[in-house]
Amino acid sequence: MKLKEAFELIKSNLGKKLVIVIGKCRVRYEGRATSKLSEGDRVLIIKGDGTFLVHQNSGMAAINYQGPGSVARAELNAFLRIISERKSKKLNERIDVDFSSVDFAGSFDLIDDKQISIYGSEKDLSNLLLQDLNIVESGLVPVQQESSFLKGRMDIVARDREGRLVVIELKRRQAEFSAVTQLKRYVEELEKRKNEKVRGILCAPGISKNALSMLEKSGLEFSKLDYAIEKEVIIKGLEKKQKTLDFY
Amino acid sequence: MKLKEAFELIKSNLGKKLVIVIGKCRVRYEGRATSKLSEGDRVLIIKGDGTFLVHQNSGMAAINYQGPGSVARAELNAFLRIISERKSKKLNERIDVDFSSVDFAGSFDLIDDKQISIYGSEKDLSNLLLQDLNIVESGLVPVQQESSFLKGRMDIVARDREGRLVVIELKRRQAEFSAVTQLKRYVEELEKRKNEKVRGILCAPGISKNALSMLEKSGLEFSKLDYAIEKEVIIKGLEKKQKTLDFY
DNA sequence: GCGATCAGCGGCACG
DNA sequence: CGTGCCGTTGATCGC
Numbered sequence: 036m037k038l039k040e041a042f043e044l045i046k047s048n049l050g051k052k053l054v055i056v057i058g059k060c061r062v063r064y065e066g067r068a069t070s071k072l073s074e075g076d077r078v079l080i081i082k083g084d085g086t087f088l089v090h091q092n093s094g095m096a097a098i099n100y101q102g103p104g105s106v107a108r109a110e111l112n113a114f115l116r117i118i119s120e121r122k123s124k125k126l127n128e129r130i131d132v133d134f135s136s137v138d139f140a141g142s143f144d145l146i147d148d149k150q151i152s153i154y155g156s157e158k159d160l161s162n163l164l165l166q167d168l169n170i171v172e173s174g175l176v177p178v179q180q181e182s183s184f185l186k187g188r189m190d191i192v193a194r195d196r197e198g199r200l201v202v203i204e205l206k207r208r209q210a211e212f213s214a215v216t217q218l219k220r221y222v223e224e225l226e227k228r229k230n231e232k233v234r235g236i237l238c239a240p241g242i243s244k245n246a247l248s249m250l251e252k253s254g255l256e257f258s259k260l261d262y263a264i265e266k267e268v269i270i271k272g273l274e275k276k277q278k279t280l281d282f283y
Numbered sequence: 284m285k286l287k288e289a290f291e292l293i294k295s296n297l298g299k300k301l302v303i304v305i306g307k308c309r310v311r312y313e314g315r316a317t318s319k320l321s322e323g324d325r326v327l328i329i330k331g332d333g334t335f336l337v338h339q340n341s342g343m344a345a346i347n348y349q350g351p352g353s354v355a356r357a358e359l360n361a362f363l364r365i366i367s368e369r370k371s372k373k374l375n376e377r378i379d380v381d382f383s384s385v386d387f388a389g390s391f392d393l394i395d396d397k398q399i400s401i402y403g404s405e406k407d408l409s410n411l412l413l414q415d416l417n418i419v420e421s422g423l424v425p426v427q428q429e430s431s432f433l434k435g436r437m438d439i440v441a442r443d444r445e446g447r448l449v450v451i452e453l454k455r456r457q458a459e460f461s462a463v464t465q466l467k468r469y470v471e472e473l474e475k476r477k478n479e480k481v482r483g484i485l486c487a488p489g490i491s492k493n494a495l496s497m498l499e500k501s502g503l504e505f506s507k508l509d510y511a512i513e514k515e516v517i518i519k520g521l522e523k524k525q526k527t528l529d530f531y
Numbered sequence: 532g533c534g535a536t537c538a539g540c541g542g543c544a545c546g
Numbered sequence: 547c548g549t550g551c552c553g554t555t556g557a558t559c560g561c
Contacts, residue, residue, distance in 0.1 A: 053326065053340050055303070055326070057391050057393075062399075064554070065512075065513065066512075066554060067403065067455075067512070067554040068401055068402060068403030068404065068512060068553095068554050069401070069402045069403050069512055069513075069554095070399050070400060070401040070402070070554080071399070071400055072397055072398075072399040072400075073397045074397065075393075075394065075395030075396065075397040076391070076392075076393035076394050076395045077393065077395060078301065078303070078328065078391075078393075080326065080338065082338075082340050082341055082342075083340045083341060084340070084341040084342070086341065086342060086343050088338075088343070090328065090330075090336075091393070091395050092301050092330050092331045092332070092393040092395055093330055093331060093332040093334065093351060094330075094332070094334060094351065094541090094542090095334050095336070095345075095348060095350050095351065095541065095542090096541065096542080096553095096555090097343075098399050099399070099554090100343060100554080101554090102343050102554095102556080103341060103342065103343065126554095128554075138391060139389060139391065141387060143305050143324070143326075143386060143387065144324075145305075145323075145324035145325065145326070145339070145340040146323065146324050147323030147324045147325060147339050147340055148323065149320055149321045149322065149323040150320075151310075151318050151319070151320040151346050151347070152318060152319055152320075153316055153317070153318040153539075154316060154317045154318070155315065155316030155317050155539075156316065156537080156538080156539090157536095157537065157538085158537090186460070186493065186497075186535095187460065187535060187536080188535070188536070188559095188560080207315075207537090207538090207539090208538095208539095208540095209548090209549085211549070211550065211551085212434070212435060212465075212468065212549095212550070212551095213461055213464075213465075213550090213551085216461075216464035216465075216467075216468065217460075217461075217464075217536090219464075220460065220464065220497075243548075243549060243550085244548090244549090245434065245549080245550090246549090246550095249434070249468075264313075264314075264315070264316055264317055264539095265313070265317075312539075314539060315539040316538095316539045317539090318539080342556090342557085343555095343556060343557090344538095344540090344556060344557075347539090348539085349539095350541075374539095376539075401554080403554080404552080404553085404554095405552065405553090406552090429544095429545095431544095431545065431546075431550090434550095435549095435550060435551080436544095436545085436550065436551075455552090455553090455554095456553095456554095456555095457533095457534090459534075459535065459536090460534095460535075460536095461535090461536090465551090491533080491534060491535085492533095492534090493534080493535090494534095494535095512554095532561100533560105533561085534559105534560090534561085535558105535559095535560090535561105536557105536558085536559090536560105537556105537557085537558075537559100538555105538556085538557080538558100540553105540555085540556085540557100541552105541553090541555090542551100542552085542553085542555105543550105543551090543552080543553105544549100544550095544551095544552105545548105545549090545550090546547100546548085546549080546550100
């Protein structure tokens with residue numbers, strides 16, 4: 036495909052349709068960082084909202100990118116240059132893609148107002164647990180959920196069978212140091228606010244050895260959260276199930 | 284484009300070339316979570332390494348995805364169904380994309396062995412700072428960089444003009460709670476190890492009000508890092524520059 | 532708008 | 547392989 040042909044197609048569709056260009060190109064980026072990528076075959080996608088993505092033939096992430104709101108334009112000289120700029124008060128960012136040859140260029144009018152629905156997020160697990168905190172510890176009664184204060188946002192607050200306040204921090208994957216310090220912060224803040232002793236329970240499918248050590252040294256507790264997400268979400272601790280058939 | 288035509292093209296190129304399919308489809312995902320996305324126009328990209336990306340016409344991130352090593356296959360019935368599976372000991376994941384119509388399907392042999400070079404990462408700033416820690420505070424002398432211990436990895440360790448140990452945690456953007464707790468953890472661990480008082484300096488372009496409050500309450504310090512990355516990296520504190528012309 | 536946190540985070544580097 | 551953590555993180559939700 037001729038560069039000029041690609042240029043015309045891109046020029047007349049940028050900002051309207053989704054544009055795809057595939058070919059041999061170099062890429063430069065300047066903004067929050069600086070990058071260069073010498074010549075090779077890549078896929079360039081420019082979305083209707085300005086999103087600008089340069090993909091190589093491997094890896095999940097775009098090798099160079101610019102978010103929604105960016106403005107793209109094309110220039111034709113020795114190369115077909117496609118530029119994406121994003122300007123804000125604090126920062127200007129720019130990507131230059133120089134195509135020396137184009138294998139394919141096309142534009143597509145994508146009609147799509149649908150939003151994805153995801154089930155199995157931390158919030159979903161939290162809601163499920165809230166229905167029966169006995170899964171975490173017998174006798175726990177929820178006090179409030181996601182209570183926000185200036186120091187952050189707690190997942191679950193409850194009282195144990197002896198009436199003590201308990202903060203529960205939920206993680207959907209292996210817990211690390213950050214989860215421990217996060218929980219510690221909430222516990223300390225809540226103790227100060229309520230002026231009473233507060234327990235902290237980290238509830239996750241696993242925890243690293245060092246994080247566990249730090250957790251215990253801080254007087255906090257770990258509760259293994261055994262869950263599976265298939266056609267239904269199953270928290271194995273107490274055979275707790277929530278059918279998600281209606282989800283489909 | 285006929286579904287059968289697209290099917291044949293995809294079938295004969297999956298696992299070899301990069302495949303792109305654009306059309307009206309539904310998407311389901313089951314694995315670490317569960318998701319569904321009802322019918323709309325999307326772009327599907329399957330890379331040579333198995334990476335599987337479903338993009339809508341807006342937003343940077345793929346709405347559904349599967350990483351390298353996934354295996355894709357196609358089936359033709361009432362729909363053109365493209366399936367990507369990723370199996371591991373701990374988890375099986377699967378995406379189903381059902382196309383009811385296809386606007387475009389193509390395969391591309393992308394030759395690209397080039398790697399991106401990026402300048403301006405936290406590590407780069409760290410290296411730059413290490414050349415003259417006076418930028419952070421007059422009299423600082425580096426002891427070590429990126430020293431790992433069981434509790435994490437410290438960016439920079441130095442001694443101040445009075446011989447006290449100083450841990451410097453560097454952030455390339457606005458610092459938050461996590462940066463403070465991270466630094467606090469390092470300082471406490473180093474104090475225990477060395478059995479001496481250790482200072483902690485959080486070095487970032489900015490810090491949130493609450494994080495600063497927590498920092499100060501913890502006896503730690505903040506040092507504003509005024510840097511810009513253009514054709515050269517400039518740390519404004521002491522007019523410290525590093526030319527990066529050779530980077531191009 | 533800032534701020535705090537989640538994410539199906541991904542990816543990397545080091546033990 | 548686990549682990550800690552950075553990322554041009556992005557995306558979301560609350561204030």
